[in-house]
Amino acid sequence: MMNPLLIIWASLRQYRFSALAFVLLIAAGTSLSVAIISQERALRTGSARAADRFDLVVAAPGSRTDALLTSVFLQPGSARLLSPEMTARLLNDPNAAFVSPLAFGDSIRGTPVVGVTASLVDHLSDGLAEGRLFLSRQEAVIGSASPLSVGQKFRPAHGVHSQDAPEDDDHDAGGHAHAETHDIALTVVGRMKPTGSPWDRAVTIPVEVVWDAHGLPPGHPEGSTQIGPPFDPARTPGIPAAVVHSRTVASAYKLRQAYTTNDSMAFFPAEALIQLYSVVGDVRQLMSILAVITQALVLLAIVSSVLILLRLLMPQFVTLRALGAPRLYVFAAAWGFMAALVLVGVAIGLVGGYALSFGISLWLSNRTGIALTPSLGEAEILIGLSILAIGLVLALVPASRLQRRPLAEAIAKY
Known part of the structure; x- marks a missing residue:
């Protein structure tokens, strides 16, 4: 054949x-x-997957998509602020496992510096890959993909820039001035595990540092060096958004209802993603x-x-x-x-x-x-x-x- x-x-x-x-x-x-x-x-x-560990986001009334992009994906935005009264009530709410404010506006080497509480860092990372959480206003924790290293000192710069000055140098090799840096030096004490989100590149610092660097009340009595909750209602500024972690699913829905008001909006990131998918x-x-x-x-x-x-x-x-x-x-x-x-x-x-x-x-x-x-x-x-x-x-x-x-x-x- x-x-x-x-x-x-x-x-x-x-x-x-x-x-x-x-x-x-x-x-x-x-x-x-x-x-x-x-x-x-x-x-x-x-x-x-990037939004999976964000249980509930509370922000000022407006676009949930904008709030999602700012809080979860760390995209620059110009969102309205929650009132100081609403912020203090939210940050001290006993019905939540923890509430972390988010404070933006600074960067280091082109990556965002975000003011948060240590509880949020620990929650997003599910334990650190290296070092420990920050315990004072002079310490920071970096994301898994950050170019910084544990033990390194840095000064955050105002705004988002491609390159920032090192701690002791305000000019580059060509003599050009770098971005305006804040008059505070922080030391990296820990590195997060990979989260699969833009937070892997971010640098997290105590929110009080960001507030104080921008001339806002630091959330605690004058002269105090405390970081984290409880926050002093009389000295807590407004914030663009906060991440709320609940103990149970039922409490998450109650918290969402409690902060869905004329002065604030609360949403599950998964819901906002569905809305975003419908938009695109x-x-x-x-x-x-x-x-x-x-x-x-x-x-x-x-x-x-x-x-x-x-x-x-x-x-x-x-x-x-x-x-x-x-x-x-x-x-x-x-x-x-x-x-x-x-x-x-x-x-x-x-x-x-x-x-x-x-x-x-x-x-x-x-x-x-x-x-x-x-x-x-x-x-x-x-x-x-x-x-x-x-x-x-x-x-x-x-x-x-x-x-x-x-x-x-x-x-x-x-």
């Missing part, structure tokens, strides 16, 4: 450049479709449409390539028939040639799509601080299988035409 694989291999070698172009065309289209779907899912999963729903639909369009272009390219390859293969397979090769053999050889190209193209496309999504995720993670982990899910595999199935069906066209065409007519033409 004749083996069509020998003819398939010989054809692939003879038309290797045309075959390579066909494979790369299928691979490119498949990769784009796979990467689009995979990346959208990675963004959703990564953002949800059009983008997701656009990405899905782009994936469909890409697949359609791939299929169109397959049809065009099949017709071109048919012209290339016709003389060879006509010769086989003239030499007495059975029609089924010619059919198997022609179909196998096309099928091999489609199979290899789809396989490379799946791998390439994952690699492309991985590269995009790495770039976005570096930009946003959110840990993104792309993967090949059922949707991506289904895309690959659909392109493969349609390609294999289309490969039947030239194979059927080659073995059905009258030999005399084929010889006369080719």
Whole structure:
């Protein structure tokens, strides 16, 4: 029995450049479709994981999305402040396991410096990877990806800048002035475990330090060096937001209800994420449409390539028939040639799509601080299988035409 694989291999070698172009065309289209779907899912999963440890956020009335981006994802914003009275009531609420205020406005080497309480740091990190929590107003804890190191001293700078001055130098090597730094030196005493969120790059310091550095009441009686709760209602400034950790799910809902008022809003970050996803729903639909369009272009390219390859293969397979090769053999050889190209193209496309999504995720993670982990899910595999199935069906066209065409007519033409 004749083996069509020998003819398939010989054809692939003879038309290797045309075959390579066909494979790369299928691979490119498949990769784009796979990467689009995979990346959208990675963004959703990564953002949800980043917000997972934030039970409840309380902020001034306004946009929950803005408050979410500021408090959980540490994006710069200009949110309204809770009133000092509401802030003091919230920070001293006995119904919460802990309430940590958030204070922004400073940075070090382009990364945010956030004023918080030690309880929030311990909760987000679930224990430190190195060192200990801050115990005084001269200490800080860094995120897992911070360029600072335990034991290092630094001075936070006002605002967000790409580079800040070291503790004892207000100018760089070229003599240019650095960003305005606060007149306080802090020592890094601990490093958090990875959280998969922008907090991995942040530097956390006692909130009292931020308040005092910006000329606000430090939350405690004058002359006190205390940090953390309880906060003095008479000396507590307004804050942009606070993170509330509850003891039970039921108490979380009660706290949300208690602080959903005309003067404050309370929300679960997961709820705000759903709202955010709905806002960008059009983008997701656009990405899905782009994936469909890409697949359609791939299929169109397959049809065009099949017709071109048919012209290339016709003389060879006509010769086989003239030499007495059975029609089924010619059919198997022609179909196998096309099928091999489609199979290899789809396989490379799946791998390439994952690699492309991985590269995009790495770039976005570096930009946003959110840990993104792309993967090949059922949707991506289904895309690959659909392109493969349609390609294999289309490969039947030239194979059927080659073995059905009258030999005399084929010889006369080719």
